[in-house]
Structure formats: structure tokens, C-alpha cells
Amino acid sequence: MLRIEGLVAGYGRTVVLRDVDLQVGAAEIVALVGMNGAGKSTLLKTVSGIVRPMAGSIVFMERLLNGLAPAQVVALGIAHVPEGRRLFGGLTVRENLLMGAYTRVDRGEVRAQLERVWSYFPILRERQRQLAGKLSGGEQQMCSIARGLMAKPRLLMIDELSLGLAPLAIERLLPTLREINRDGVSILLLDQDVQTALELAHRGYVLETGRITMEGGSAALLGSSDVRAKYLGI
Amino acid sequence: MGAGVQIVINGILIGGIYACAGLGFSLVWGVMNIINIFHGATIMLGAYITFWLFHLYGIDPLVTVPVSMLTLFLIGYAVQRILINRILGGPLFMAIILTQGLTLIAVNLAFYLWTGDFRSIRPPYATWSLALGPLVVPFLRLIIFVASLLLTALLVVFLGWTKVGRAIRATRMDRETAALMGVEIEKIYALTFAIGSAIAAGAGSLIGTAFVVEPGMGDSFLLKSFVVCVIGGLGNMGGALVGGLTFGLVETIGVAVFGPGYKDAIAFILLVVILLIRPEGLFGREYYAR
Numbered sequence: 001m002l003r004i005e006g007l008v009a010g011y012g013r014t015v016v017l018r019d020v021d022l023q024v025g026a027a028e029i030v031a032l033v034g035m036n037g038a039g040k041s042t043l044l045k046t047v048s049g050i051v052r053p054m055a056g057s058i059v060f061m062e063r064l065l066n067g068l069a070p071a072q073v074v075a076l077g078i079a080h081v082p083e084g085r086r087l088f089g090g091l092t093v094r095e096n097l098l099m100g101a102y103t104r105v106d107r108g109e110v111r112a113q114l115e116r117v118w119s120y121f122p123i124l125r126e127r128q129r130q131l132a133g134k135l136s137g138g139e140q141q142m143c144s145i146a147r148g149l150m151a152k153p154r155l156l157m158i159d160e161l162s163l164g165l166a167p168l169a170i171e172r173l174l175p176t177l178r179e180i181n182r183d184g185v186s187i188l189l190l191d192q193d194v195q196t197a198l199e200l201a202h203r204g205y206v207l208e209t210g211r212i213t214m215e216g217g218s219a220a221l222l223g224s225s226d227v228r229a230k231y232l233g234i
Numbered sequence: 235m236g237a238g239v240q241i242v243i244n245g246i247l248i249g250g251i252y253a254c255a256g257l258g259f260s261l262v263w264g265v266m267n268i269i270n271i272f273h274g275a276t277i278m279l280g281a282y283i284t285f286w287l288f289h290l291y292g293i294d295p296l297v298t299v300p301v302s303m304l305t306l307f308l309i310g311y312a313v314q315r316i317l318i319n320r321i322l323g324g325p326l327f328m329a330i331i332l333t334q335g336l337t338l339i340a341v342n343l344a345f346y347l348w349t350g351d352f353r354s355i356r357p358p359y360a361t362w363s364l365a366l367g368p369l370v371v372p373f374l375r376l377i378i379f380v381a382s383l384l385l386t387a388l389l390v391v392f393l394g395w396t397k398v399g400r401a402i403r404a405t406r407m408d409r410e411t412a413a414l415m416g417v418e419i420e421k422i423y424a425l426t427f428a429i430g431s432a433i434a435a436g437a438g439s440l441i442g443t444a445f446v447v448e449p450g451m452g453d454s455f456l457l458k459s460f461v462v463c464v465i466g467g468l469g470n471m472g473g474a475l476v477g478g479l480t481f482g483l484v485e486t487i488g489v490a491v492f493g494p495g496y497k498d499a500i501a502f503i504l505l506v507v508i509l510l511i512r513p514e515g516l517f518g519r520e521y522y523a524r
């Protein structure tokens with residue numbers, strides 16, 4: 001569904017991603033893991049159209065995304081849950097969710113999607129009139145994911161799912177993410193917590209200083225001595 | 235006692251206009267991080283539109299408000315799209331220089347076309363007033379006060395209750411994330427600037443009925459808008475209202491105490507005092523929160 005080939009991208013003259021190949025299939029959960037500064041966020045920003053690719057191709061459902069603006073990418077069905085949640089703190093939870101549906105014009109459709117998102121995260125319905133900036137860390141991550149889902153995406157890209165969250169908050173999120181995935185949304189998951197990411201995902205990629213150095217099934221990656229040594233400290 | 239109450243009434247009435255004048259300036263500064271010097275000239279152009287429509291065709295000044303708003307909306311949209319867009323993301327002073335340049339052009343053009351004569355807009359009801367015992371409320375001042383509040387309310391409703399208004403607020407809080415949601419930032423900026431210009435022009439039309447209309451009239455209103463923003467906080471419409479009313483009161487009381495010669499000095503003094511005590515504005519902080 002998403003096919004990235006030979007991608008080179010960066011900021012100004014700094015090249016961050018060098019020749020990256022990565023794929024996400026329909027209804028798949030794929031983890032992309034790597035150390036600080038490996039270029040994970042840059043990859044997502046390039047897919048979203050915030051960063052322009054220098055070379056290579058990004059194809060989503062047979063459409064070339066290179067050079068598209070973020071608005072067009074969202075409209076095609078890719079939602080980006082940014083690193084650090086990035087909620088609009090001065091807007092209410094409900095307003096944040098509606099911002100997620102900004103490219104959707106059909107009001108009935110937006111309303112239906114709101115109901116669906118609330119069924120995934122009932123707590124957000126209770127908090128809908130509260131300012132998003134006043135939510136707890138776990139609720140903020142829920143709200144940020146929910147905001148992404150409001151775009152009715154086929155692919156949900158989550159940057160740093162577990163960062164700054166208590167283990168319990170992460171545990172609560174995982175079943176919901178599986179449910180969202182079962183309902184037909186592919187997920188590309190970035191995390192520094194390799195264990196969590198690979199437990200949730202079907203497949204994974206390891207990104208090191210802008211290159212994919214390993215890929216494979218989650219179980220295989222978790223079992224690999226290289227991953228265990230570098231990322232799990234075992 | 236009666237004189238004191240009268241001063242307060244005058245202060246509040248004038249404060250409503252200041253609030254309205256400061257509104258667009260605050261919106262543009264808060265959302266786009268641009269200090270729009272052209273704001274003063276926009277007020278002046280709005281006032282002239284009303285003056286000419288009234289003078290040449292006898293159209294009631296209040297009826298001309300939408301005309302001057304629409305005209306400056308279009309001009310504002312074009313100015314943002316064609317000029318200001320190019321310097322966004324550059325240093326803050328670039329925008330100041332650019333909008334100052336536009337101001338020089340507009341003011342000199344106004345001198346050239348319409349001369350520097352002082353004009354006034356006097357509709358038939360300009361001399362009416364309501365008497366409440368010893369207190370006098372000039373009818374026209376009351377009308378423009380109410381109209382100013384209506385304009386403010388219109389903007390608050392627009393920003394608070396419409397999809398585009400929500401996008402403007404989201405863009406103010408976090409531009410990159412708003413873009414991720416599919417908001418086309420350049421369009422939102424152009425629209426914000428156009429709306430700011432329209433409100434300023436509407437304020438200008440109202441101001442024209444209470445003050446002298448001349449090419450340089452924008453300067454003092456630019457300063458006043460600045461003060462209103464500093465009191466009320468940036469991009470915060472309720473704050474602009476409180477800022478305007480506070481400023482109107484302080485100025486009117488100051489003039490009553492120290493004499494009319496100090497009118498513009500009071501604005502400066504208030505500005506300096508507030509910047510010293512609360513640099514984020516009296517009501518500002520909350521609205522920068524992520």
C-alpha cells in the first residue's frame with residue numbers, strides 16, 4: 001500500500017535519509033525503530049509532505065506522493081500523529097478532533113467518524129469540552145491518535161507512541177491500536193522502545209543513521225542477537 | 235460625581251472604538267507574528283471610503299461600513315498573497331519595513347488624490363444626544379460603540395464557531411501541525427490578513443464619524459492598536475475588547491486630569507508601564523499555550 005524506494009531526504013543541504021526502502025502492506029502494522037537522530041521522524045515528515053524528497057519515490061495506493069503538499073497527502077488517506085503529540089493546547093478535545101477531519105467536507109461523514117473514534121477512546125468523549133492542554137499524558141496521546149483517525153486514513157503513522165508515557169498508559173493503548181488495525185487501518189509505528197513497537201507490529205525495520213540496516217518479522221527481529229544487543233540491552 | 239460618571243461614560247464609548255481598531259492588528263500579529271504597520275493606513279482608507287460615499291452620494295456612514303470592509307478585505311488578501319507571503323519566516327523587522335513602505339505609499343497617494351484637508355463626516359443625527367439627568371450620551375458615539383461591539387462579536391463568533399475560524403486558531407497555536415491536518419497555511423494567512431484588514435476598515439469607517447479624516451490619521455490609531463494589544467494580549471479577541479475599554483478609560487480620565495495636551499503621551503506611558511510590569515500583556519499568557 002505504501003512503497004518507499006531509494007528515498008533520499010534531509011534539511012537544506014544536510015542529508016538525513018540515504019537510500020531508504022520500506023513498505024507497509026494493507027492492514028499491516030509495521031514498526032520502524034532506531035536510535036535518537038536516526039532519521040525516523042524525518043521519514044514520516046517526508047511521507048507527509050513537510051520535507052521534500054531529494055531522490056527516490058514514495059508511492060501510496062498507486063499514487064506518487066513526491067512533491068505533494070501535506071493537505072493532499074492527508075486527503076489521500078495518510079494521517080500523521082506527530083512526535084510529542086502536538087495537540088492544539090488552547091482548543092478543546094473536540095475541536096482538536098475536528099481539526100483532524102479538516103480535509104473532510106462531508107459533515108455527516110465527519111460526525112460518523114467522530115462516533116467511531118469515541119468508541120475507540122471513550123474517555124475522550126467525556127473530556128470533549130476540556131482544553132486538550134489540560135489532559136494527562138496518556139490522554140493526550142489518545143487524543144493525538146484520535147485526531148489522526150479523524151482524517152479517516154488508510155494508513156496511520158505514529159511517531160514515538162510510548163515516549164513519556166507510563167507503562168500502564170502504554171498497556172492501555174496497545175489493544176486499541178490492534179482494534180484500529182483490525183478495522184482495516186494500516187499502522188506505521190515509530191518508537192525508541194523497540195520491545196513495545198515490535199510486540200505490536202507484524203514486521204519491523206531498523207533505521208541507523210539514515211539507512212535501513214535490518215528488516216524482518218517482529219519475532220525474528222526480537223530474536224536477533226544484533227537487535228537484542230543494540231536496542232534491548234540484553 | 236456627575237462629572238466623574240460622565241468621564242467614565244465617555245471613556246467606555248471611546249474605548250469600544252479603540253477595541254475595534256485594535257482587533258485586526260491583534261489578530262494578524264497573534265496568528266502570523268507580523269507587526270502590521272499598514273494597519274493604520276487601512277483604518278485611514280476605510281474612513282475615506284465612508285467619507286466619499288457620504289460626501290458624494292449622501293450614503294449613510296453606517297451603511298458604508300460593509301462596503302469599506304469588503305474593499306479592504308480584497309486589498310488585504312492581495313497584499314498578503316503578493317507581498318507579505320514572500321517575507322514570512324524572515325526576520326520580524328522585514329514585515330515592519332514592508333508594511334511601513336506600503337503605508338508611505340498609501341498615505342502619500344491619499345495626500346495626492348484627496349489633499350491633506352481635514353474632512354469630517356456629519357450625518358444628520360451627529361448632533362443628537364441622549365440626556366440622562368445631568369449625563370449626556372452623544373447618539374453617534376453610542377451608535378459607533380454598539381457597531382464596534384457588533385464587529386467584535388462577529389469576529390469572535392467567526393473564530394470560535396466556524397471551521398475556518400478553528401483552523402485560524404489552530405494555525406496560531408502550531409503552524410506545522412495545522413499543516414499536517416491539511417490546513418493550507420498560506421491561504422489561512424491570506425484570509426487572516428484580509429479579515430484583519432476588513433475589521434480595521436470597518437473601524438476606520440466608524441472612526442471617521444467621530445474623528446477628523448485626513449491622510450495621516452492612521453498613525454495615532456496604529457499606536458493605539460498597539461497599546462490595546464499589549465494590554466489585552468495578542469490574537470485574543472476578548473482581550474482586545476478589555477484592552478480597548480481600559481485604554482479608552484485611562485485616556486479619557488488622563489485627559490480630564492492632565493489636560494488634552496497629554497492625550498497621545500498617555501498611550502505611550504501606558505504602553506511603557508505595562509511592558510515594564512507585565513511584558514506578556516495583562517491577559518496574554520494563556521493564549522500562547524500549546
Ligand SMILES: Nc1ncnc2c1ncn2[C@@H]1O[C@H](COP(=O)(O)OP(=O)(O)OP(=O)(O)O)[C@@H](O)[C@H]1O
Nearest residue numbers: 011016034035036037038039040041042043083192
Ligand atoms: N528541522 C530540522 N532541520 C535540520 N536538521 C534537522 C531537523 N530536524 C531534524 N534534523 C536532523 O535530522 C536528523 C534526524 O532527525 P529525526 O528527528 O528524523 O530523528 P529521529 O530518528 O526521529 O530521532 P528521535 O528518536 O530523537 O525522535 C538529526 O540529526 C537531526 O538533528
Ligand SMILES: [Mg+2]
Nearest residue numbers: 040041042083
Ligand atoms: Mg523523532
